[in-house]
Amino acid sequence: MEQNKKESLNFIEQLIERDVKEGNFKKIYTRFPPEPNGYLHIGHAKSICLNFGLAQKYGGHCNLRFDDTNPEKEETEFVDSIKEDIKWLGFDWGPSAYHTSDYFEQLYQLAICLIEKGNAYVDELSAVQLNELKGSPTEPGKESPFRDRPIEESLEIFKAMKSGAFQNGERVLRAKIDMSSPNMHMRDPILYRIKHMKHHRTGSKWCIYPTYDFAHGQSDSIEQITHSLCTLEFEVHRPLYEWLIQKLEIHPSKQTEFARLNLSYTIVSKRSLRALVEGHYVAGWDDPRMPTISGIRRRGFTAKSIRKFADTIGVARRDGITDVALLEHAVREDLNKTAHRIFGIMDPIKLIITNWPKDYQEIMIAENNPEDEKSGTREMPFTREIFIDRSDFMEDPPSPRKWFRLGPDREVRLKKGYIIKCTGYKKSEKGKVVEIYAEYDPNTKSGQDTSGKKVKGTLGWVSVPNAVLVEIRMYDRLFLTENLNKIEDDFKNHLNPDSLIINTKAVLEPSVRNAQVGDQFQFERIGYFRVDEDSHSERLIFNRTLTLRDGWTKKKN
């Protein structure tokens, strides 16, 4: 090997390497802290790959922590799906997953500690009053009349809050910082609120719950997290994050922000995704059009390709919008190497080889994947009647230099079969081509061609008596608008009406008969497809993952 070029590091890696060099800690700890109130999406995948990837790279560990401080929105269903998705992506959080709710007692003690130090107080103002005193980004806030109440009094009331002496909203615990700070989050932020509500894990043990600011950072400290990575919108919380660490004198985790993922033609916000599910614009969280991890998995995107994608886009502090083409490229790259090839006809039209004996069947051999020698071969019966795709025939085609496929008197190769010449076709009364006639040349059998003929076009085909009728769900992008962050109207106005087209007349070659749910194929010249879990004994159902790259249709336009 030559002198290896210095590997380029992203800004977080640079930070970590500096920390390592300075010996700031023995081991790197990161964490992935989802709130279990929805399904994970491609944006989370970026964060997962980042946090787990960094831990792997630097010999540290990444914790999975469910940030479950708000019993109103959180459910066990989501905990399970989140675990499944992370595992599928190929990451391991070790023997146990953590929950912020496991720390409720410790957090409560920390709050008491803060009050005792005079850094927090119980307020009795209503939400409305609190808001009024808060000021605005351009106006300073005003101090609450309860701000300077004796420590003992706050302590007493806080304990009473815990024991259920008050109704929702009657008291809050606030940090005592600075009501005139230009940073709104430093204007005596709320640390604890009363919610008489059952929590999905702690049941009704608690009726006070810490807010994000008093739960997240403290949990980081409890877990000895060294690098707490979050998205840019938490940047303004950092001064508070650090203030609490300092006042509480706890493990100094460091918060670092990075830009969240935005993807063209895609919506990446839990709230919006929920709206799509609840409004039945899609079939569910795992609808193959959804950018959820469960959705793209069902669509046929692979874990490997998503990790590759995350690696490609990197991480930075500027926010922009990533072209989905980058994601799609990663998927095609992986599938090209792994997916077995088969022949499939989306829009079948019958072609009769008039000089082929009736009832005679010849077995053709085809390799499963030319990119992978170890993938083996399969058999394909060739018969007098075959299906070809309607789009591969034109009654009056342009010059052979522009159109490689079949037309009257034109010759093409049937891949893994013979070269045929079109001798005619039949039309229905309505003028639709219903049957094509052709003659084959016996000297042109694939692999043992002695004719010397060269043809430009190669077509896929499926033997009529052996064809397998399947259902194909042809998915396309969910939205028509490139940048959905910039729209002003309802994002649902931008839905692609053709994001799902169901094809029930497609036929595949017989080798596909024993395909299992989850199997992925390349239908030659068409695209990548995955056997969907809706498949049943009567009918295989395929999801179109992506089409093949296509330089030809582009050229036409």
Next chain:
RNA sequence: UGGCCUAUGGUGUAACUGGCAACACGUCUGAUUUUGGUUCAGAAGAGUCUAGGUUCGAGCCCUAGUAGGCCAACCA
């Protein structure tokens, strides 16, 4: 009358911390090909938001401006 962050080809990131702007995707040629796929060869495309400044030298530093993002939930 606020504060913080960001600004590099169409898109996403680099540039060994001051030394003639690189990689991937995308686009366009051409070759190969029994997938109009893959692969291969090549091309176009930014002089780094603007204006000053420091310096022998600035995409990297400083100042001002501009543009975009974030911040006023008892959400995370």
